[in-house]
Amino acid sequence: MARTGAPSVASAQMRRFERLPWRPIILVALGIAVAGIVVIGTARTLTLPSAEGGYSGGAWRDFVVQGAAQGAIFAMIALGYSLVYGILRMINFAHGEVFMAGAFGSLFFADAYAKSGFLDRSPILALAIVTVVAVSISAGTAILLERLAYRPLRNAPRLVPLITAIGASLFLQNAFRGFFGPQPYPFPKPTVLAGNLSLGGVPVQRIQVLVLLVAVLCMVVLQWFVSATSTGRSMRAVAQDKEIASLMGIDVDRVIVITFAIGGLLAGIAAVLFSLTFEQVQFTMGFRPGIAAFTAAVLGGIGSIGGAALGGFVIGLLQAVGPPLLLTGFGIPSVFSLRDAFVFLVLVLVLVFRPGGLLGTGEVEKV
Amino acid sequence: MKHRSWMTTLAVVSVMAIVAASCADDTPPVGTTPPDTGIDCATVEFGCVEVGVDEPINVGVAQVIVGPDSTLGQDQVNAVELAVDYLDTAFDGTAGTLLDHPVTLAVEDEGCSADGGAPAATALAADTSIVGVIGTSCSSAALGVADTILGDKGILLFSGSNTSPALTDPALHNPFYARTAHNDRIQGAIVAEFTLGDVLGATSAATIADESPYTQGLVAAFRANFEAGGGELTGEEQVNSEDTDFKGALRSLAEASPDVLYFPIFVAACTLIIKQAAEIMPETTLVVSDGCISSDTYENTGGAEGVYTSTPDVTVFEEGDFYANEFLPAYKAAYGDPTAVFHAHSYDAANVLFQAIETVAIDNGDGSLSIPRQALRDEVFATEGYQGMSGVITCLDTGDCATDVAIGIFLGPGWPIAGATAPPDNVYSDTKSLDEVL
Numbered sequence: 001m002a003r004t005g006a007p008s009v010a011s012a013q014m015r016r017f018e019r020l021p022w023r024p025i026i027l028v029a030l031g032i033a034v035a036g037i038v039v040i041g042t043a044r045t046l047t048l049p050s051a052e053g054g055y056s057g058g059a060w061r062d063f064v065v066q067g068a069a070q071g072a073i074f075a076m077i078a079l080g081y082s083l084v085y086g087i088l089r090m091i092n093f094a095h096g097e098v099f100m101a102g103a104f105g106s107l108f109f110a111d112a113y114a115k116s117g118f119l120d121r122s123p124i125l126a127l128a129i130v131t132v133v134a135v136s137i138s139a140g141t142a143i144l145l146e147r148l149a150y151r152p153l154r155n156a157p158r159l160v161p162l163i164t165a166i167g168a169s170l171f172l173q174n175a176f177r178g179f180f181g182p183q184p185y186p187f188p189k190p191t192v193l194a195g196n197l198s199l200g201g202v203p204v205q206r207i208q209v210l211v212l213l214v215a216v217l218c219m220v221v222l223q224w225f226v227s228a229t230s231t232g233r234s235m236r237a238v239a240q241d242k243e244i245a246s247l248m249g250i251d252v253d254r255v256i257v258i259t260f261a262i263g264g265l266l267a268g269i270a271a272v273l274f275s276l277t278f279e280q281v282q283f284t285m286g287f288r289p290g291i292a293a294f295t296a297a298v299l300g301g302i303g304s305i306g307g308a309a310l311g312g313f314v315i316g317l318l319q320a321v322g323p324p325l326l327l328t329g330f331g332i333p334s335v336f337s338l339r340d341a342f343v344f345l346v347l348v349l350v351l352v353f354r355p356g357g358l359l360g361t362g363e364v365e366k367v
Numbered sequence: 368m369k370h371r372s373w374m375t376t377l378a379v380v381s382v383m384a385i386v387a388a389s390c391a392d393d394t395p396p397v398g399t400t401p402p403d404t405g406i407d408c409a410t411v412e413f414g415c416v417e418v419g420v421d422e423p424i425n426v427g428v429a430q431v432i433v434g435p436d437s438t439l440g441q442d443q444v445n446a447v448e449l450a451v452d453y454l455d456t457a458f459d460g461t462a463g464t465l466l467d468h469p470v471t472l473a474v475e476d477e478g479c480s481a482d483g484g485a486p487a488a489t490a491l492a493a494d495t496s497i498v499g500v501i502g503t504s505c506s507s508a509a510l511g512v513a514d515t516i517l518g519d520k521g522i523l524l525f526s527g528s529n530t531s532p533a534l535t536d537p538a539l540h541n542p543f544y545a546r547t548a549h550n551d552r553i554q555g556a557i558v559a560e561f562t563l564g565d566v567l568g569a570t571s572a573a574t575i576a577d578e579s580p581y582t583q584g585l586v587a588a589f590r591a592n593f594e595a596g597g598g599e600l601t602g603e604e605q606v607n608s609e610d611t612d613f614k615g616a617l618r619s620l621a622e623a624s625p626d627v628l629y630f631p632i633f634v635a636a637c638t639l640i641i642k643q644a645a646e647i648m649p650e651t652t653l654v655v656s657d658g659c660i661s662s663d664t665y666e667n668t669g670g671a672e673g674v675y676t677s678t679p680d681v682t683v684f685e686e687g688d689f690y691a692n693e694f695l696p697a698y699k700a701a702y703g704d705p706t707a708v709f710h711a712h713s714y715d716a717a718n719v720l721f722q723a724i725e726t727v728a729i730d731n732g733d734g735s736l737s738i739p740r741q742a743l744r745d746e747v748f749a750t751e752g753y754q755g756m757s758g759v760i761t762c763l764d765t766g767d768c769a770t771d772v773a774i775g776i777f778l779g780p781g782w783p784i785a786g787a788t789a790p791p792d793n794v795y796s797d798t799k800s801l802d803e804v805l
Binding site for chain 2: 050053055056059062063066067070177182183184185186205278279280282284285287288289319320323324333334335336337339340
């Protein structure tokens, strides 16, 4: 009996072992490990003497403001990705180039205004005109993309418009290189935006204040537009079910065009803010912000307006604050070289725990 | 079913075609060899380039001609074109001939990166008529990429602007790689010497490097010499050359308030760092190197006001009659003002190559030529005391052909660049030999 009982005990133990809820166990262990690294890294960094690489309070304040301002721009671009995904369930990989097109459009007006002195004499009016131009070009480019590249493929398998979007992105980049050359162009900044502003005794760059104000304003207006206007309601209806929305009398094509136009509009405004911040325009300028914004949209929950906005700010702050806060304490040199790796690691961790993103539905979709 | 059988047939034929192509003999064509040359093209390693009657001698040019760093490469393409023009001893806009053969240039874009260097070198290596290649512009396109791809075929890669120490490090040097540009061990040493010297009198410095071997080499040379000279390095950051936002790294470095920030980075990122550093660390003196010098950087930073740059000392070139009175006027007439500073080096590289071709080419007696690749490489490496525009050229076994180098430090807006609003303002200059710094 003893000889026959031993294997059955072992197999019963094996079955109990196999029946353990491994996924939550691994997730909890991973969560504890990540939390431990965050707590230890943060504590070590914050207690590091300045002589050994510790940062002052002023440095942390600057990191946060820089990250928030950069994140605000990512958020505005991310909204374009998220809006289009919400309606069409496709990733418009050419959205970074929509952003770049707006920057080029605004450049020539800004440059002319700077040379004539109009930019410094009437900065508000000049920047308003420059922004209208950028918005018109970005929105126009987005509408043309939808009409020429995506609409004919609306009923094709999902991989087809995805690859078309990558092709459109490359086409736009090379078209602008052909039109304007490969060199970077200086983007003029009005004198009123140079230097710092004192907010409660804290010096903050004026351009960063402008970026944050404009971005928040745009998001509030977008939220109102989507939730309170009839066009916004149509957009939400189409996002839920195109066929039913069509049966209810909604012009789906028109709604899709409006969605692309709004994404382009936000990208145009972001392009002006980005150009004013970095004072440079180039045909490749849409690629990296586009990738960051796409990451932000996924992190926040793609398809969710609030998620895209939150994701943008989180990515910006993670890039600016994350590496020095968590890595410096471990003695890692040149922590900012790891910021992209850091951001994507955080993205992976967030998606492990919340597959739908921070504000997403949790629904897992194959892209 | 019928459709599927056609597909199968097509797939089989495609696979057979690929296999056949990969098995094809890719050794260069060999021709008959006159008995008195001592070289048998059929058996000599890497064979010979055959130049038929009335066929041109084909020289490859691998430079960055597209993208934000294109001013660096286009400047050198222009110089090589002028070297071809001057084969008839006159800058008359008419290409000269070499051994009674016209010279053609096969220009490929190397993208200033390993990703760009690989396809450019592969394309040139696949062309069996290529005698040698003038390039690359950027060390990252050459190191372990173009030098290896071309070297494996016995094609000489001769650069006028690669300056990374790694390329001529005996442990890494490809035998078919040489350069007329200086080794950055010299430039890094002179920048450190300048930084610690009377002009700046700095005692502390921070550095920013990107992923390129050019930047890594210069920063390493600067660090070693700066610390050896008693300076304190307060911080080092590593960035990605495709980034646009460097404010975090700059703010981090600003914590220690270094006297000098040294960032020998290429045009696009360099321009952005100059602008962002001016806001974040206005008290710190900014120093860059020749990879940053371009008309684009100059224009986009408003004349690089207050920014020091190290570069081959063009004021030394200008002391030469040929450069000042013949080459530069011809360059300006053909292409406008030079957009970068390595045209003299690439012009010299082309001429050393042409001279070597003249020496080693075998005249087959019927107007055709056979150019043995190994002998051509050996002839270039045997160059000694050649008086070029960029200085005296003597090639070492490791491929360094600029052994005594004058490096100048220029203060913006007096950069030696096309469209500069002030004349070149050479605030410091020194000449060092490789022996002094290696």
